[in-house]
Amino acid sequence: MKRRTLHALAATTAASLLLAGCGGGSEAAQDEPFDPNEPVTLTVSVWNLAGTPEFQALFDAYEEARPNVTIEPVDILADDYPTKVTTMLAGGDSTDVIAVKSLMDYSKFSTAGQLQDVTELAEGATDLGGLDAYEQDGSYFALPYRQDFWVTYYNKGIFDAVGEEYPADLTWDEYVDLAQRITEKAAAAGIVPAEGTKTFGTFTQPWRSAVGAIAAAQTGGDQLGSDGYEFFAPYYERALELQESGATLDYSTATTQQVTYRTMFTTEQAAMVPMGTWFTSALLQAQAAGETDVEWGIAPMPQPEPGGETVTFGGPTAFAVNRNAEHSGAARDFLEWAAGEEGARAVAATGILPALQSQEIKDAYLALEGIPTDELTQEALAPDEVALEMPVGPTTAQVEQVLTEEHQLIMTGSASIDETLENMAERVENEVG
Amino acid sequence: MAAPAPPVARPAPPSATTYSNRSQVRRNTLLGWSFILPNFAGFALLTLVPVVATFGIAFTKWNAYSTPEFTGLDNFTRLVQDGNFRVALFNTVYYTVGHVPLTMAASLLLALALNRKLRGVAFFRTAAFFPYITSIVAVAVVWNMLYNPTQGPINQFLLTLGLEDPPGWTSDPSWAMPAVILTGVWKDMGYYMILFLAGLQTIPPELHEAxxxxxxxxxxxxxxxxxxxxxPTTFFVLIMLTIGSFKVFDLIVVMTDGGPGRSTLVLSQLIYREGIVNGRFGYSSAVALALFLLVLAVTVAQYTRNKRLES
Structure with a gap:
């Protein structure tokens, strides 16, 4: 008797192990209709749900608008998001809606045929910022719900204390001078945020995009390297000048200590921080939680020449429908809703700029409590041109890797700018493809 | 699974019981298999199959979505010409050549120092073992702070010693690898110290007395x-350390992520980048194969040498 039980146990274990290895998913119909009465549980993959408030805001508002739908978020660690979703999709996972974090991921998933064609939804949405970036041979496989671009956040308190005017209409050279002046004046006036720290004029986030993407946007250079990388040179020169004169925390310290722009700005260690508009949302949260009482404003990015158009860079964020979605109808409805008026309102309420850029939405955004209402801020939030952070193509990821590696060499002062930029071009030509 | 009962030389049993004996043996075999099955199935599914598959995938072009396309030796031709591979290979060997002897020396010294009766020896042994069980991420973050070129305690100390231009450690391409090696030694020496301690205690005291x-x-x-x-202990430690050094990944990823530039890019990181990040599993498998052959060659050489020394 005892032995028989053991046998049965062993057999069951074996069987269940085998079965666990091959869980299958069924292929869903692409044009399944959305029945507003049938209860549906819609699964949506997202990154860092707790730290990305617009997701929960969207889900709550959507559930209210569609009472038959329950949204089940699939929360994934932000750093692992691209690889995790790649693996999920390759494995035939049936999560309905996929939040697409970057255009690079979008290109990867859509060319692999993992996303449903949503061209008809895209055709109805006209003033959706950043929609063009998702076009592929006349088809669309995702709809943007959020559009970020880079601006300059500045600390009004520090500006007032050192007696400088707020940073309106600056060129890059003026910006560098201003940052150095603020650093000197703050040191002379003994403005110290906390013991052992100092007030810097600016903080250059160690990301490559903080130098490279803005250079490409404002000079029209091609970051995929079709004509070399000389257009980076003046931007790297200024970045090094800021660092060498002590007007910003140096790159090596920022990376080895893992210093973030958020800490530098909210603890008043940096008077100006160029950053994406998502920072607004984080600042509002920090203010609401009582973590900071910085009085801040937003100014446009500095420009290469005075008096020209305001050019910055940024990128949209989108939702897409999984090809293997279990509830295609509901998923497509969610995409359309999130990119539309109601979705945009929910996103704007968290301090994130939605992709839909109608005047009402902008007004709603500016009316949020805590957002500065001065004219400079309004001007900064309406740039003349938002260039894509990085052109999307089959070689983007590889080029980005090379550019990042060479960026580190320049910023740590390990190699000269000219030599490194030549190396960059050479490596991109030889290694990528 | 249906293995025939092993031919066992035993006195011929009476023919009436042969049948039941055989079925008894078969039953036992099956039972034995079923006991190791949970572990073995996991190993086979998650380790054995992928490892064996690597040998095939290395000759294909495959992005994990499409059907693999046979490309012959293309991946290997590319490997030979790839600048990243050359850099990673050099760095991997650099790390191993630095890490293995230093860790062996440090752990043996620690073991010798702690292999005696002294007050609080258990405390010191625990302290030496602690880095090994500390989370690698915490280790990397803290060491990065220690290595900070301007405010880090290491350079502050070197400055007070009168050194004018202390190294930039993890933010200087020529010092990043030594910095990572030092951290690796610090982290691993406790574990190998335990192995050496065990080895030391098997040495009969009479030999020392004589x-x-x-x-x-x-x-x-x-x-x-x-x-x-x-x-025997030294040999075991050497083999384990060599293999561990060749496949170093986590420490590098969290400390420098291959940087600055490519100064600490190692092979296992290149495999990850090419396969998981860029979706080129064919090429990534070819790199993995190259790493496998490298480890195999070095291990076989060490075995041969050990045999010669023993005889």
């Missing part, structure tokens, strides 16, 4: 008694 009577001094006793008696 050597002492013969007038051998401490260093002579160490060279002629301790080291030879430790050879």
């Amino acid at each position: 050597a002492k009577v013969d007038g051998a001094n401490a260093f002579q006793r160490f060279r002629n008694v301790t080291l030879p008696c430790l050879r």
